[in-house]
Amino acid sequence: MSEFGKYLREVRTSKKPSISQEALGDAVGRSKMAICQFEQGKTAPPKGELLAAIIDALGATEDEARELRFLAASQRGSVPDDIYEYFFSSSLIYSAIKTAKETGVDEAAWARFLSSMEDGNATAE
Structure with a gap:
């Protein structure tokens, strides 16, 4: 079973009623x-309108929703549909992610950066 399929089943069965x-x-x-x-990973995860x-x-x-989109795109080896257009709107976005990878930015640093963006202060520490 794929990570997407496992999570899809988890979300589907966790609803009350399931x-x-x-x-x-x-x-x-x-x-x-x-x-x-989809749940058993026998077909590629849905995308676009079907995933929505x-x-x-x-x-x-x-x-x-964020996790379903991320897992579906990850399994397909693509950028999630909900950010695809934005991701390719500027090469700076690619550069920022590539630089983060090359410099070993960890999960905690990403969490701080995300928090600062949500607070309206999008600066890296």
């Missing part, structure tokens, strides 16, 4: 089998 594969499939215009194949529809149908929280 959402069946069949109900989720019906809500997004796919079969129960299609949802099962799944997130909406699940009533996913903001954190759940």
Whole structure:
């Protein structure tokens, strides 16, 4: 089972009441089998409108939606659909990520940077 599939199942079954594969499939215009194949990692994770529809149908929280988008894109080896256009809007974004990788920026530094952006002060320490 893929990380995306495992997390999709976790989110789907954690809802009260839980959402069946069949109900989720019906809500997004796919079969129960299609949802099962996503969860088992037998097909590539959904993207674009289908992924957005799944997130909406699940009533996913903001954190759940972010994780579903990240895991789906990660498994496909791509940039998440919700930031794709922004990511490619400036080479500085690529440069910042590449520099962070090359200089060994760790999770804690990224967390501080994200926090500063959320506070309206987007400067790295």
